[in-house]
Amino acid sequence: MANAYVIGHITIKDPDKWSQYRDRVPATLQPWRGELVFRGKLVAVLGGEFAHNDTVVIRFPDMDAVKGWFDSAAYQSLIPLRLAAADVDLLAYDG
Template sequence: MPKAYWIAHVTVTDADAYTNYTQAAPAAFQKYGARFLARGGKTEHLEGTSHPRNVVIEFDTMEQALACYHSPEYQEAKSHRKTAALADIMIVEGIE
């Protein structure tokens, strides 16, 4: 079964409010076995719309990644992000 990757491109618009998201989100990620492969860090933007913060999170399966996103824990965290950031988020199934 292939792994899945949660990919987020984020522009934080209110750093103080975004802290509420960053404090709440780890509970969901830990519960669903997420492994951060990239979080912030240096970025070389080559094409398309740029966001200053880019995150890649690995999950064992697509189902696990989707369960994390739709979980009550993550939805609670996400509610804090609504007014604090602009985000493009996708979950991509890896290849075997």
């Protein structure tokens, strides 16, 4: 069974607001069987250019779950906080 992944590349603008957002996201993942795979800070760019300093990877069972999570009222209600807290590029991958 192929999984789907959401990868977020992040530049934090307001650490307090980011902490609030980050603490609320896991509850939005549960109904969609989303699972945090990795969260980390950039140590080095080994090739090319990269603008962000944090990354998160979330695994879902499939793209329908990704879309369901992203479009859910629970997650959509967090987007204003995310926008105030950080510059985030969210990408979805079928894997």
